[in-house]
Amino acid sequence: MPLKQFFNCRILRDHQIIDEHLWVRDGKIIDPEKIFFEEKCTPDVKIDCGGLIIAPGFIDIQINGGYGVDFSHNIDTIEEAVNLVASKIIENGITSFCPTIVTSPIPVYRSILPKIKRTPGGSHGASVLGIHVEGPFISPEKKGAHPPHCIRDFSKGFDCVELAYGSFENISIVTLAPELQNSMEVIKKLVEKNIVVSLGHSVADLNKGEEACRNGATVITHLFNAMLGFHHRDPGLVGLLTSEKIPQPVYYGLISDGIHTHPAAVRVAYKSHPDGAVLVTDAIAALGLTDGQYHLGQLDVEVKGEKAMIAGTDILCGSTSNLNQCVQKFHKYTKCPKAFALEAASLHPAKVLGIEKIKGTLDFGADADLIFVNDDLRVQSTWIAGEKVYPNF
Numbered sequence: 001m002p003l004k005q006f007f008n009c010r011i012l013r014d015h016q017i018i019d020e021h022l023w024v025r026d027g028k029i030i031d032p033e034k035i036f037f038e039e040k041c042t043p044d045v046k047i048d049c050g051g052l053i054i055a056p057g058f059i060d061i062q063i064n065g066g067y068g069v070d071f072s073h074n075i076d077t078i079e080e081a082v083n084l085v086a087s088k089i090i091e092n093g094i095t096s097f098c099p100t101i102v103t104s105p106i107p108v109y110r111s112i113l114p115k116i117k118r119t120p121g122g123s124h125g126a127s128v129l130g131i132h133v134e135g136p137f138i139s140p141e142k143k144g145a146h147p148p149h150c151i152r153d154f155s156k157g158f159d160c161v162e163l164a165y166g167s168f169e170n171i172s173i174v175t176l177a178p179e180l181q182n183s184m185e186v187i188k189k190l191v192e193k194n195i196v197v198s199l200g201h202s203v204a205d206l207n208k209g210e211e212a213c214r215n216g217a218t219v220i221t222h223l224f225n226a227m228l229g230f231h232h233r234d235p236g237l238v239g240l241l242t243s244e245k246i247p248q249p250v251y252y253g254l255i256s257d258g259i260h261t262h263p264a265a266v267r268v269a270y271k272s273h274p275d276g277a278v279l280v281t282d283a284i285a286a287l288g289l290t291d292g293q294y295h296l297g298q299l300d301v302e303v304k305g306e307k308a309m310i311a312g313t314d315i316l317c318g319s320t321s322n323l324n325q326c327v328q329k330f331h332k333y334t335k336c337p338k339a340f341a342l343e344a345a346s347l348h349p350a351k352v353l354g355i356e357k358i359k360g361t362l363d364f365g366a367d368a369d370l371i372f373v374n375d376d377l378r379v380q381s382t383w384i385a386g387e388k389v390y391p392n393f
Contacts, residue, residue: 004046007048012053027368053372054371056342061253064102075112085099086121097127099128101113108297113170123384126384129359131170133174145318161186178202178208178211204236214247224265225260225261252278257319277344279330328378
């Protein structure tokens, strides 16, 4: 494989944007000192970056679909649906993602979960890092856009989870409500299977959230949405951002589209616990398309302007924004450093999944999944394993 030198660029490394070249070989970022002092060779390919910023590729750990397909609805063509989205989201700087399945009937899980496999990215599109299963073990009171007749409980403990999902092989994240009976047993067993547990669609108080974190939960699903509102006597799951009774700081998904989360609420979360911020889209089938009628799992969805609602209601049901837009708005709302805004969509989600040594970073030895962005943080090009995949000319 050729040795590539990216020059005339600024790179994001160690939480700051610095003037430095980037070296890539065999799809990995390499240490130039070895090139200079050990191999004593010159680059095979030199790439002029035009003064742009090179950052790690974005990672979306909650995306329901896009470009006309929904991962919980297009059951018979699920592989094609995932491939389509993977091929399109690279234009938004996403190099890896977790296809998300919302609360569904058991036959849907049994059909879909075995078919969405972890796959490396390339010219065909972004990497699949495993499935995010959002439900069906959630609170009926905070169901959001999840169909109530499909919601289930843990009345028989972990047996209920095995019955619903069938196989855990392709699952990376499970969102559940920690107040459900037997949830702590379930959380422990999911963590034993190396599955990330996220808390959401819940009426849990802070004590229950802290108990869930002590049993292995590490994330909050789309903070502020589908959970109890912050109250000064019991802040609910939001209180986990500053809790001193959990073994490690919690991460929280944040939909910074300006619709799901008010800019002031984005600032509250950022100022309370900045390192936990994980930008997600929660995008639906309308991503990349126009107003109209769509599906989200079992439900019909109507999109007008930037808002997606369950048809005939005023219930929000996912976003139509892409992750690059969310990064730009997060930076605008919080006035955070540009490096931080970029890491909130790359390094932070990689940490959630425990892959921060190989994804979400430009450290030596990491996968060369890169994006070029301008000073407005707008994606100009996307690279996977050191190869340019967008634009394709």
